[in-house]
Amino acid sequence: MKTITTEALVLALAAMAGLAGCVDETARRDDSKSGSMLFAENCAACHGANARGHGDAESGLEQAPADLTLISERNGGTFPADDVLAKVHGYGGPGHFGDMPDFEDIGAGKKVMWETQNGQKIATPRALVEIVGYLEGLQR
Ligand code: HEC
Numbered sequence: 782m783k784t785i786t787t788e789a790l791v792l793a794l795a796a797m798a799g800l801a802g803c804v805d806e807t808a809r810r811d812d813s814k815s816g817s818m819l820f821a822e823n824c825a826a827c828h829g830a831n832a833r834g835h836g837d838a839e840s841g842l843e844q845a846p847a848d849l850t851l852i853s854e855r856n857g858g859t860f861p862a863d864d865v866l867a868k869v870h871g872y873g874g875p876g877h878f879g880d881m882p883d884f885e886d887i888g889a890g891k892k893v894m895w896e897t898q899n900g901q902k903i904a905t906p907r908a909l910v911e912i913v914g915y916l917e918g919l920q921r
Contacts, residue, residue, distance in 0.1 A: 812890050812891045812907060814908065814911070815911060815915070816911035816912050816913075816914050816915025816916075816918075817915055819887070819908055819911055819912050819915070820832065820912060820915055820916075823884060823887065823912075824849075824912070826838040827839060827842065827846040827880075827881075828846045828847070828848075828849050829846075831850070832848070832849040832850050832916065832919050833848045833849075833850055834846055834847060834848040834849075842880040843880055844880050846880070846881070849916055849919065850919045850920060850921050851920075851921070852865060852916065852920060853920040854920070854921075860916075860917045860920055862898070862913055862917065863897050863898050865913050865916060865917075866895065866905070866909055866910075866913045868881070869884055869909060869912060869913065870883065870884060870887075870909055871883020871884055884909070887906060887908045887909060887912075890906055890907055890908050891906070891907045892904040892905060892906060892907065893905060893906075893907045893910055895910055
C-alpha cells in the first residue's frame, strides 16, 4: 500500500479548507449523516454494501475495488487512518489510485479536528472523518 506522508496530507487538507470557503456549501452539506450512511451513498456501489468488494459497479472497472474490511490486515495489523483519509479525499488527484474517484467535494461540510499519527491537529471535513471511523470499525 502506498504510504502518504503526514506532511503531504496536512498540505492537502489545508488546501481543501481554503477552497471550501469558495464553493456553494449548502447543496452538499448535510452534517447529520453517519459514516455508514455516507458509505452506503458514496462507496457501496463499488466496494459493496458490506465493504468487502464486489459492488454492482465493479464490472465496469479496470481494477477491482479493494476489500475495505482488510485494510488493517494489509497494513500489518494497524489501521493506517491518515493514509485512508488521504486516499478517500483523493490526495494526488484523479486517477492517482486507479478507478477510485476522489471525494474532495465531500469536504464542503462542517470541519472537525483530526489528529494525525504524529500528533498534528488539522481541520478536516466531518464527513471524511465519519467515513474513516466507520471503516476502522469494520476491520476484521
Ligand atoms: C467508482 C468505484 C469506486 C467508488 C465509488 C469508491 N471506490 Fe474506493 N476504490 C475503488 C478502486 C477501484 C480501488 C482500488 C484502487 C487502488 O487500490 O489503487 C479503491 C480503493 C480504495 C481504498 C484503498 C484501499 C487500500 O487498502 O489501499 C480505500 C480506503 C477506498 N477505496 C475507500 C473508498 C471510500 C470510503 C469510498 C466512498 C467515499 C470509495 N472508496 C468509493 C473504487 C471505488
